[in-house]
Amino acid sequence: MSCANRAASVMEGVIVPRADAPDVVIQRLPIYLRSLDHLAARDRQVVSSQDLALEAGVSAAQVRKDLSHFGEFGKQGLGYDIAYLRSQLERILHLDRPWYVLIVGAGALGHALVHYGTFAQRNYHIRAVFDNDDLKIGQPIGDGLVVQPMKEMCETIQSRQISIAILAIPASHAQQVAEEVVRCGVRGILNYAPINLAVPQNIPVANLDPVASLQGLSFYL
Amino acid sequence: MSCANRAASVMEGVIVPRADAPDVVIQRLPIYLRSLDHLAARDRQVVSSQDLALEAGVSAAQVRKDLSHFGEFGKQGLGYDIAYLRSQLERILHLDRPWYVLIVGAGALGHALVHYGTFAQRNYHIRAVFDNDDLKIGQPIGDGLVVQPMKEMCETIQSRQISIAILAIPASHAQQVAEEVVRCGVRGILNYAPINLAVPQNIPVANLDPVASLQGLSFYL
């Protein structure tokens, strides 16, 4: 991630405009959320920073320090109420509302993303899919959607209140498409293309490049 | 990422045993590699730390500092020879050999990964796909592969010299499968399941959870 006031980081993660808490902290909150869900699924009601840290793969001091950026959520001697902490993390991350998302690219990855049920479960709703291939345009995809031509993008983003774009396209098209979705009003990008997108500083970008991740693994093998 | 001697980080990235250079540096090398390719595609022969930094989205000082962990690759007054730096980064990351990979999960994501040509281009070769669904087992997938039952995993890993596993399965099965691939000799894991895997410290894990990434974006929107 990166911030307007720091150098942009190229790690997989979000490129960040600014924040009241460090970006590394923000990017750990979803992991804490995931860990709380996991604990709740095992019928736990309450959790200590120690146990949450174990589940999340960090230190207990880090859990407490991270949370302290946003308020006091625990009770001395007891720990954290799982349901309450969960709701607070959702509030902090702005997950207490639905987010409307578009996908550019109706290839194999685009299809996999459209069918990934976890998005809707987590309140991310895919409301449009675009492609530039005439053979794909018009084809049904997912639940009641149809692949749309790129020229309908601006209108659809506005009419369907879409604020996040997922780019599932080749690197060769990604920069141009990124500029287009930003011009049409998208406010954040999840980028699967292996390229470092140049976008305005107020547009956060999260990169998920499996090859870069594999290469980062290979060093240690 | 995390190291044996630091607390395990939960960011998307690799969980790391140990290294002679900091892990954040290692994880930037693939990005530099990507940037060099991009520059070479525009017929550049030589690049300054300044220009490479611009392309990669970091500072020029960081490029030079990062590279200095591994040797001296540039010439004062001139910059870096792109082809030479590229080959050196490949050597450092151990990309100067093929890597053999398996995928667990023949769902939509598994299919998208099998058809993602960039893996083979970058010397990551998918040599087996496994699933526990009898309806999928035996079906052809990708280029000359057939979905195999889980019980064939250990033998295949060994006979096909597989060292990396990609988990494209639900979170509910991921921990068990991770243990299984490690037991069978896999040395690194690329994990698409939304769960923090518990594996031995010498097994690096890279996590790619799109929901966690979207949640990290939502904070800034």
Next chain:
DNA sequence: TAGATTGTTAATCGATTAACAATC
């Protein structure tokens, strides 16, 4: 040579950890 740019050092900045008083 003059100009440009590296590799490296020292300074700065920021993040993590350890420790403990507060308190449930």
Next chain:
DNA sequence: TAGATTGTTAATCGATTAACAATC
């Protein structure tokens, strides 16, 4: 109350940046 665990402070650790001598 006694034991446990938080929230926070200060210390440590590590990463980034700035600056510049070396040198192509």
